[in-house]
Amino acid sequence: MAAADLFRARFGAEPTHATRAPGRINLIGEHTDYQGGYVFPLAIDREVRVVARVVDGPTRLVSDLLGDGDSFDAATVEPDGTTGWASYVAATAWALRGDGKIPNVEAAVVSTVPMGSGVSSSAALELAFAVLYRELAGLELDAKTLALRAQYAENEYVGNKCGIMDQTASARGVEGRAIFLDTKTLEVTPAPLPEGTV
Numbered sequence: 382m383a384a385a386d387l388f389r390a391r392f393g394a395e396p397t398h399a400t401r402a403p404g405r406i407n408l409i410g411e412h413t414d415y416q417g418g419y420v421f422p423l424a425i426d427r428e429v430r431v432v433a434r435v436v437d438g439p440t441r442l443v444s445d446l447l448g449d450g451d452s453f454d455a456a457t458v459e460p461d462g463t464t465g466w467a468s469y470v471a472a473t474a475w476a477l478r479g480d481g482k483i484p485n486v487e488a489a490v491v492s493t494v495p496m497g498s499g500v501s502s503s504a505a506l507e508l509a510f511a512v513l514y515r516e517l518a519g520l521e522l523d524a525k526t527l528a529l530r531a532q533y534a535e536n537e538y539v540g541n542k543c544g545i546m547d548q549t550a551s552a553r554g555v556e557g558r559a560i561f562l563d564t565k566t567l568e569v570t571p572a573p574l575p576e577g578t579v
Contacts, residue, residue, distance in 0.1 A: 382445055384432040388489035391443040396432035396489070398516060402508035403428045404494035405501045405550035408559055414544030417565040422546055423574070424554025427495065429505040431513055433488035440474070442467050444490040455483040460538045469503050472538030473510045476530045481518040488513070503539075504547035507531035511552075525567055528552040 388396045403424040410420035442450035450467030455474040463471040474483045490509075494502040511527040514520065522530070528548035535541045535548075545564050554560060558571035 382491065384430045384445075384489050384491040387443060387445055387491060388432050388487070391449075391489060392434075392441070392487045394434065394487070396487075397434040398513060399430070399432045400509050400512040400516070401428050401430045402505045402512065402551045403554060404505045405547060405554065407546065407550075410546075412544075414546035414562070414564045415542065416544075420546045420562050420564060421559055421572075422550035422554075422562065423559035424550055424556075425494075427493045429490060429492045429494055429502070429509045431488055431490050431509045433486040433513055433517075435484045435517060436487050438485040440470070440485040441487045442470060442490065443488075444492070446492055446496070455485050460540075466506070468539050469506045469535070470510050472534035473507045473531060474514060475538050476534035477511065477514050477518070477520065477522075480522060480530075481520045483514050484517050486513070486517070501547040501551060503535065503541075504531060504543075504551045507534055508548060508551040524552040525549075529567075 404427045405422045405424050407422040414420050439452045439454050441452050447466050451463040453463050453471045458471045477483050494505050496502045511531050531548040532545050553569050555571040561570040
């Protein structure tokens with residue numbers, strides 16, 4: 382089902398904004414990103430798509446794979462305020478609150494990123510909403526900063542002490558390229574792949 386169709390079916394209205402973020406695979410450097418090492422991921426053609434509209438509140442979510450998520454108030458939600466998949470969305474709103482006023486939304490999520498298969502469905506979900514919140518709140522944050530906010534959200538709200546690779550690959554991936562990422566400096570160097578591999 383298309384995200385807009387899911388939105389209409391669940392909320393009985395039209396979405397006003399759409400974002401997407403890809404999953405990722407990693408070629409070299411497993412478990413080195415939270416130790417300041419080098420990694421070599423690439424964004425893949427599986428992605429999370431989000432369509433949304435601003436509402437007075439609370440935030441309400443629906444997923445094509447997981448159904449309704451916990452509702453929350455983006456202005457006041459705190460860690461342990463949500464459960465399940467909605468925690469990743471609430472965490473992203475929470476992590477961005479210091480950058481501006483994050484609005485409540487109704488949002489539909491459609492994903493082709495396989496969950497639990499090591500291709501970063503959670504990071505893709507966080508980045509899709511980070512981009513949405515950046516647009517809705519008029520935040521002047523670049524892709525590197527959005528990746529850092531999403532990592533902070535997952536570390537401190539969700540409780541997963543992941544490194545920065547997943548969020549960076551989703552936020553800063555380059556079509557047709559892998560990215561060599563120095564996780565200490567956060568410098569990204571795109572690298573071409575052999576023909577026919579992407």
